[in-house]
Amino acid sequence: MSEALSAALALLIGLDSKLVEIVLLSLRVSLSAVAIAALVGLPLGAAIAVGRFPGRQTVIVLLNALMGLPPVVVGLLVYLLLSRAGPLGALGILFTPSAMVVAQAILILPIIAALSRQAIEDAWREYEEQLCSLGAGRVNAALTLLWDTRFSLLTTILAGFGRAAAEVGAVMIVGGNIDGVTRVMTTTIALETSKGDLPLALGLGMILIAIVIAVNAAAYLTKELAQRRYG
Amino acid sequence: MDLIRRFLLLAALLAALPALAQEKFIVVASTTSTEQSGLFGYLLPIFQKKTGIHVRVVALGTGQALDLARRGDADVVFVHARSAEDKFLAEGHGVRRFDVMYNDFVLVGPRADPAKVSGGGDILDALKKIKAAGAPFVSRGDKSGTHIAELDLWKLAGIDIAAEKGPWYRDTGQGMGPALNTAAAMNAYILADRGTWISFKNRGELAIVVEGDKRLFNQYGVMLVNPAKHSSVKKDLGQAFVDWIISSEGQKTIAEYKIGGEQLFFPNAK
Numbered sequence: 001m002s003e004a005l006s007a008a009l010a011l012l013i014g015l016d017s018k019l020v021e022i023v024l025l026s027l028r029v030s031l032s033a034v035a036i037a038a039l040v041g042l043p044l045g046a047a048i049a050v051g052r053f054p055g056r057q058t059v060i061v062l063l064n065a066l067m068g069l070p071p072v073v074v075g076l077l078v079y080l081l082l083s084r085a086g087p088l089g090a091l092g093i094l095f096t097p098s099a100m101v102v103a104q105a106i107l108i109l110p111i112i113a114a115l116s117r118q119a120i121e122d123a124w125r126e127y128e129e130q131l132c133s134l135g136a137g138r139v140n141a142a143l144t145l146l147w148d149t150r151f152s153l154l155t156t157i158l159a160g161f162g163r164a165a166a167e168v169g170a171v172m173i174v175g176g177n178i179d180g181v182t183r184v185m186t187t188t189i190a191l192e193t194s195k196g197d198l199p200l201a202l203g204l205g206m207i208l209i210a211i212v213i214a215v216n217a218a219a220y221l222t223k224e225l226a227q228r229r230y231g
Numbered sequence: 232m233d234l235i236r237r238f239l240l241l242a243a244l245l246a247a248l249p250a251l252a253q254e255k256f257i258v259v260a261s262t263t264s265t266e267q268s269g270l271f272g273y274l275l276p277i278f279q280k281k282t283g284i285h286v287r288v289v290a291l292g293t294g295q296a297l298d299l300a301r302r303g304d305a306d307v308v309f310v311h312a313r314s315a316e317d318k319f320l321a322e323g324h325g326v327r328r329f330d331v332m333y334n335d336f337v338l339v340g341p342r343a344d345p346a347k348v349s350g351g352g353d354i355l356d357a358l359k360k361i362k363a364a365g366a367p368f369v370s371r372g373d374k375s376g377t378h379i380a381e382l383d384l385w386k387l388a389g390i391d392i393a394a395e396k397g398p399w400y401r402d403t404g405q406g407m408g409p410a411l412n413t414a415a416a417m418n419a420y421i422l423a424d425r426g427t428w429i430s431f432k433n434r435g436e437l438a439i440v441v442e443g444d445k446r447l448f449n450q451y452g453v454m455l456v457n458p459a460k461h462s463s464v465k466k467d468l469g470q471a472f473v474d475w476i477i478s479s480e481g482q483k484t485i486a487e488y489k490i491g492g493e494q495l496f497f498p499n500a501k
Contacts, residue, residue, distance in 0.1 A: 084303030084463045092463065094304055095258055095287060176258075176289035179272070194408030195267050196415075196433030 007203030019204075023211065026184040029097050029171070030164040033104030034112075038157050041109050045116030046142040050124050063117065066110035071103075075173030078103040082174065095176040100184070103170040108160035115156040120145045154223055158216055165212050185211075256285035257468045260297070260305035262376055263406040265451070266290035268426035268495050273488045278475055284468050292375030292406065300324060303461035306469035309476075311376035311424075311451045324461075325454035329477050332485050332496040333450045334425045336380055338441035339411070340366075341418035348420075354444040355388040362390060365399040367419035371410050372402035376449070381422045384446065411437075424449055426495040451496070453477070476500075 011019050048059060080086050082094040082102070093099050123145045124131075131141045146153070168186035175182030177191060185208045192201035265271055266288055275286045291299065293310040297319045300308045308325070310316060319325050338357055340348065346364040348357035361368055371378035385392040392400065401419065403410050407427040414421040415435035423431075428439070441447075455473050458464040475481045482498035489495065 178287040194406050196431040
């Protein structure tokens, strides 16, 4: 453990350019995935929350279940899709960061959609009469609720980010853990573990956790500031 | 479905933009042993400097690496299991196979040596003793080159391992490093390639117990994936890599790679 700490410190103090590259790629991939998943997932969650359509309960159960999607399975599916022999093979993006973004976006889309659906539906129950008496249609109501629940939705998005930054199974398969191209924090940790360099692997793990904490702290501060300003 | 497809395309394109600007590269499907031993880290920058070609290595077990190439997802394969390579060629997925280098497998085991095999030079004898003693043995179990070699050795020793294995035989389904970690944790015997063993750090109580048997020979081969079968294969760039690695310069570079003064791979291209 102390060996791991000193490995982590040595990495941080040395500010190894390779490590910086890996950290930046991790952030770029996971943040892109979160952005895409949020753009699709939040409206989807809102639509399911205020919408009334046949099969709605089934959709909700499915969405909730998909939060448990195993990363390896997502990785495999995206691999088969993007493989040269697959339907999107012509794109030639297998083993690139793009493929990793696609895989992570699919992985966390259900998390963002399902959690935002719940948050918005709770708010909808509370304000339904009020919104209806104001003559808001369902689309307007959904938009209003998305705005009203924005602070809960931030937590939802952070949950998605946490999942994306932590997973290794999907990015390993579709990225290939290629040195300098698709190697991110989690696949580096897996590789160093494979090499038997456990202190270095654990040291990298500590840095990863620190980064996730930093992102969450930044989100929290933003939220606090916004709340204070806009109530 | 159409919407999902369009969304995926858009997301992929957006994220692909920086990648498109990149210069020429090839994808080489290779084994964990060559990657984890650090050979590529030493070799590829030299090749890149000479030719300007970036080599993206995807390190998998030999079986998986060949499967990847079967789907057209690699330009070159660089693996170590002759029988699997010949099958790959026979199916028409490869153009031509070249010997590149060799090292050898070693039997690694706990210093306490419960099966009393240490110092022996006969790997088959050692395997028989391990089985007789029921001493813990960790198998890769992942269709890698090392796993295929291990299965061949059991067969040569006259043991039908699939039928005769007991709880002492731990099939882990992992790469070389993780399997070594497992063996170190439970003081088990394990067949490893020398390259990975030399560069492996978490040895615990493990040490080499049997080495030097001719049957532990480990040959690596390289093949260009057949562009006639997979149109996406970068024929010229891939061929340039194959040509270089079997050239006298490439061979010399392989011989120069050492860890702690110890040479890991011995070039033998013809």
